[in-house]
Amino acid sequence: MIYFDSAATTLQKPPAVAAAMQEAMDSMSSPGRGGYPAAMLAAETAFQCRSELAELFGVSDPARVAFTLNATHALNLANKSLVPPGGRVVLSGYEHNAVTRPLTALGAEMAVAEAPLFQEAAVAAAFDRLVTPGTHAVICNHVSNVFGFIQPVEAVAAICRERGIPLIVDASQSAGILPLDLEGLGVAFAAMPGHKGLYGPQGTGVLLCGGERAARPLLEGGTGSLSLQQTMPDFLPDRLEAGTHNMPGIAGLLAGVRYVRQRSGEAICGHERRLALLAAEGLREIPGVRVFSLSGLRDQAGVLSFLPEGRDAEALGDALGEQGIAVRAGFHCAPLAHRSAGTLDTGTVRLSFSDFNTQEEVYRFLTVLRRLLR
């Protein structure tokens, strides 16, 4: 199978990830629940994973790296920590349902910073207009999960800092490939999955917290600390981590993070962008195919959407699947992004690459697609 659905989850992982998970299952119990070797080994592994994530994302205190189930869980924590029921939020036009559904549940007033695809300056200008006093939070994804659009989070962060409004960054598609300096940018929360660009296993996610106090738990329960107290601890990460940790997942995530740090995000991003550019150029040569990309893949990561004229995106996705090519078609859980790009009626077919894809796979995909569209 050719796997081009890494924006959903990376399927191919570094071999060290599965090995670390197996080792954790064989040797680790629960961190913070005992002083015996299996518990302390788990605690050491969890701490090491927090520490390496903290170094990667500019967090000075590893305790402000909280483990979650996935990015959606992390985004829910961030949103529900900052946005009161009925509160006002400014968000980009390329957000995922992991952002908009919790905000809808909160009855939040959502002001969308609308801007055309791949127009960074327009995004920043839209935020500049909308971020006003009384805004409870600003939310911006770093890279669109549908179009790979790299949004100007640095500029948005500067606007938020200047006006004292907390910023939540959804780093679901950028973690592991683009730099993000949480404290340097003054970001309140950054949410990310462990199982995409960080190459950890599914069931892992991370919430980076810019400060100690703002985070509010979604779950209450045992933390291995202050057990006689019936309220959650007021310190991180315990405040956000009730219940038993996913130690095989955390051990696997640590192995994935080490792979990314050793390879470098820049190298991985460069590889993925080269593949996306190759695919974009090949797609443009096929009559009737609309490609969502600027020349040279400007302002775009290794995620590429296209739409064949007069063809149903889902049907084409299925046809590619039958030929052994895994892509994601439809709306990608991001109707807001499709509305912003003008594809809400059709959806798109999305290719998303990882460090384990090759040029040969892209050539094979183009050959199969040409045949299917004849």
Added chain:
Amino acid sequence: MEHYLIRARSVTYAQRMQRVLDRGGIGSRIFRAPRALTDLGCAYVLRLASGDLQQALLILHRESLDPVQIFLFQRGMYREVEA
């Protein structure tokens, strides 16, 4: 043998404290706090040699990692002491 226990807010903080002390050349060991030392239950402590306490507290204070409590083990029992 006389030694000190310094109590951390959680295992994660105990680990941070241990790393910082390691970098400052002070050895320590993490373990679960004896029940009698934790009025709110479930905590971790670092064990320090008695001669290391003052320097350890300076290092930890510089990193905003002050311990929650400090205990001296002497003549078979623990007693809380002031920083």
